Amino acid sequence: MKRLCLLILIFICVASVFGLMGCWDAREIDRRAFIFAMGIDLEAGGLYRISAIAINGGSQQSSGGGAVAAARGNAVAAASASASLGASASAATTGDTAPKVPVLVAHGRTIAESMEALVSISARIIDLGNLRSIILGETLSRQGVNDVVRAVLADPRTPADVILFQAQGSAEAIIRSEPNGEEHLQAWLDHYRTKSILDTPAQYFVPAWQFRSHLINPGQDAYLGAITLITRPENDASGAGENMSDNDTDTTTSQPQPQPQPTLGGIAVFKGDRLRGFLNEEQTTAFSWMSGKAGGRVVVSSPKAPNQLTTIRVTAMRHELTVSNHKSAAPVLNVKLRVTGAVNSANSLPELASLTAAQVKKQVAATASILQTDFSADLLGFGELARRAAPFDWQPDTWEKQWTKASWNIFVDVSIQTFGRF
């Protein structure tokens, strides 16, 4: 009897403990809004502005008009939320340009405050567990991103493998963009990323942890993939549209125009934690070659037939980066590239190979010069290589001076294979 009473007492205690617990972390999946992509901008008054794509089960269920209705519903819900501590809610409200998915916007004096404001304005529970991309606004990056990156990544809700992008212009504009054929920006980015490595340079997709490591570790500067908004007129077959990077986030224009399309067209170069500038697509390709990544194309023409252009696809790349005379004031930066190219048909492979080598070398040299002279950014990690060679003597400050005076020694060896029918 005693034992039975004791057992009952224990059971009651345990049951009440469990019953009173409240399941703090339990939130039904259909009550959540999943943030897949987020943009961070810095406004003129020093306020941070976070814009986020928030998708929930309801917006998934509906499609077409239903999705718009759901989006509007969420937008209304977001807009009706009260403002506090500088937080405000806004959403796309124009009829024809209503986004397919809801976009939440919140402000704050700090990143943490902005994130909390985002949580408070959402009608659903914000779930950051599936956050895939964070886009940094240009104004913010030019002033320094160290604090932002630390604040975002320190939050345990944020996945460690989130990809960072640099916007040319406003991050919110990119978040609000509607890529053709895709539900939302993140879907577009996901598909882009899963393409073959030969089609998309890996440099476009820089994980936040890697960016942070480059910020913290001496001997290498950081970079991010750059996203630009481009408007392509309907009769524009060239693919080069109008760059919308300077456009503001004002979406209340009255004149109908083609929706601006996001484009991954280069990388953003950082020095320390500040944005210095952008490399265009060709320069980015050269940079990826220097990093040992294959991909991209080389277009050459023989002097004997200058109008006949041949495109060589770079299918494999082996690189070797070394530093010579690392103790001198002007070290030598050696870049050795072994390129394997593929072409469908060619008449003279050796000539093609030497032309390709020359072209690659030219592109690489141009990019190296830009990095060294214009941006003074050691993206390839030559500083780290120098440190490894003399770990007890190497100093980051000394290397900064050495870097600006370093000379380049670029060697390119190309072999070409044909895969065509003829």
Added chain:
Amino acid sequence: MGRSREHSESNKMQQAVFSSLNANMAFMEETIGHSFDAKFRRFVLNRGIGPQAGVVFIDGLTNEDILHRDILRPLMLDILPPLAGQPSRDPEDIDPIAEISAHLLLVAEIETTNTFGDVLEAVFSGDTVLFVDGSATALLINTKGWTTRSIENPDSESDIRGPRDAFNEDLLTNVTRLRRRIKDPAFHCESMVIGVRTHTRVALVFLQDRVNPKVLRQVRDTLQSIEIDSVIDSGYLQELLQGRRWSIFPLIQSTERPDRASAALLEGRIVIIVDNSPFALILPAVLASMFQAAGDYYHSSPIGTFLRIIRVIGWILGLFLPGLYVALSSVNPEVMTPTLAMALAASREGVPYPAIFEVLVMDIAIELLAEASTRLPAIIGGAATLVGGLIIGSAAVEANIISSTMIIIVAVTAIGLFTIPHYEMGLAWRIAKYLITVSAALFGLFGIANAFIILVIYLSSLRSFGQPYLSPVGPYRPGDYEDFILRAPWWRLTPTSRTFDTEPQPPNDDSGKGGS
């Protein structure tokens, strides 16, 4: 009042047989004459010359052909010279019972007794008792011949291959099923009676040269020490033999299949057969043995292994799937890829209840269906479960009470756990899965892990008659892995090298008997 009645009943059982026929018959009439099926017949032996005699039997339990042909006829019509006074012998030297059993009766099994306790037990067991006037000994003649259920297919352990016979309610028939399979002199079969009121006969079957003598002694002692009113089914003994009364996990295996029981004997285990029960008990029993089906050994080794793997997968799915669903949809959705998460979110959109409620409701509904289907007559059972499934499945989804994903989860869970061959083991895991599901609702994946850890800790502390319940995983016995999930080919399996050790494991501190 009740005690004095029991006391007087007990005294009757101790009463010695009288030498007077009248006294004996009167005693029997007083004790059992109130029942219409108790029959009494008086007659004179030796064509009217010999002493008077009487038989008592229960109509319905006896084979009346034997009674008429082999007992009454020779007793009444044949002449036995000593009883007729020829040749001349001192009448005091003549034991009529001995003479009758030696020269007249044409029945194989005859016993003698001087107590009414044995007489009554024999009569209730289908024997016929013969009293002879002047003899204080009664003859118990085997005339058992009641109608019993024929040997049928096993209901609860069906398989594609293998024998189709099952135990029935007759003890002797069941032992015969085992005898037919093991024609070995080491085959031992001990009998005992358990149950103060039911006097149920229980057989302890084992192979003398393979059984662990200490385990055998422990089982025998435990059985003999059982004091219970009645033993209606082997399940009564199963619970009494198990030391841990509150464990949901069976420490003793039960089976309807004689082939399975025979195989257990050959492994050195003990089989207990209870009269009037078609389920034999096998002990010791470890967790792994209850995941093995008889058919695994009748198919080839790869097929048998494949079937076991399927069963393990079914068990894992059945145990963890509801909990995983609750954990991933309520607590840890970030584990899933975004596509899967959104698909799950979309399927749950509009469902008014939390995932845990959904899961519990559906699980209980399936349990209701399963329970109802065992009670319903076969004719309407199929239709009823079909309707139940349709109602629960389709209508509930259309009414947005549950999500469509839930139907899949519940179906896979039910099917997964029903693959476990041992019914009680399947039931145990069906109960255990609620612990995992509730933990998942509270703490997500962490809760699932903790619940499983608790289960494993508990199971690792169990013993079945000295054998650790989680053998051969813990303690790790590599040799036994040939017949664990893998079913090694017959040329690798050598039963003689893998039997019970002669020294069983010492019991745990807190329990020294039975299944612990």
Added chain:
Amino acid sequence: MGMAPGMNVKPYRISTGQTILLLSMANIGAAQLYIPSLSYEALGRSGWLLPLAAIGVATLGGKVFARLGSQYHGRSYFDYALVIGGKPFGRLAALLLAIAMLAFVPVVTKVFTALVSAELLPKTPPVIISMIILLISAFAAQHGIEALTRLTQIFSLAALPLIMLLMLAPLLLPLEPGYLIPVSLVENMRVSASAAAAASASVASAAAAAAASGSMLSQSWIALAAGLMSFPGFTLMTVLTPFLDKPHHAGKVAFWGTLLPAVLVILSVAYPVMIFGWPAAATYARPFWEVLSVVQLAPAIPIQRLAYFLTITTRFISYITLSVYWFAGAAGLKAVLMPKATPYRRIILSTAPIILATVIFQRYSGGFPEGAALVHIALAVSGLLIPALLLEIALFKRRVQDRRRGRRS
């Protein structure tokens, strides 16, 4: 029908293999949680040398217990310490070790709780998580060493292969072994002070604050001393030796029981440096978890978070660590302070509130709780230095006795 599985169990003794497995699990369960951070604190980017050195320390400790165990067959350290050292000193020695072992439980529980709280259940109060962990550990510990051994075998079947797999997963990331250069103790002592001060994303901790004020070096020495005792599993030989079927194998058991955890921990220390670089790796509270968090599996796989699976699988092992140490500490208390017939369950349940209180009030910042280093040092003193001293005393006494016997004869 073939043989019944598990029916051929021999009478219970712990084999050498079982003990090695038990020690391995006990070491892994604690070491993987915070030794990487401790290693960075001690030796900077060359922190991977610390677990390597710890193997030697553990082997030495195992040999000490092997020698002692061979002289006192069938008796645990808590019994023969009283015999060797006499009542006051021997009792104190045994008590210190018992308390150090019990103190290990809240340390591991705290880090375990922090990990679960950060990775899986951020909103659940940590005290609830700690309570659950301690309840389960107590439930396991009270069943005794036999059940714990079985439990280890069962868990290791699932956990070990998974951990091996997760150890290979970082190979999917770009590894730069050059970040480990230089392999040097001197440079790292110098660099880790400046690196920690410069690391802008450093988790706020006493160590970082000390670094900023210039007192990093003393913190490093404490971390170094504690790190040399990264694998205190050999101290479990105090209670396991009586069960061993070959007590003289204790040294071998301690070595092999430390080797696998050491390899895993070395990888756990080296991977973050090779992937994140230095000093970025040191800024993470749980560096190896972060490595697994960033591993990208193929898109076809529906589950993406590797770190979650490591968290869950290694929880099996951490429960073993907690249960075994709790049991060992309880056995020590029982031997020193309580009547022999006291059941373990009572001791374990009575120490549970004290342990829970210690977990709650223990401060935790950075990669390891403040008490971790102190407990490791306490285990080093009470589990290595004092037993070594007792061994010397025992050998001395034996020599004296032999000499006396020699004179008499």
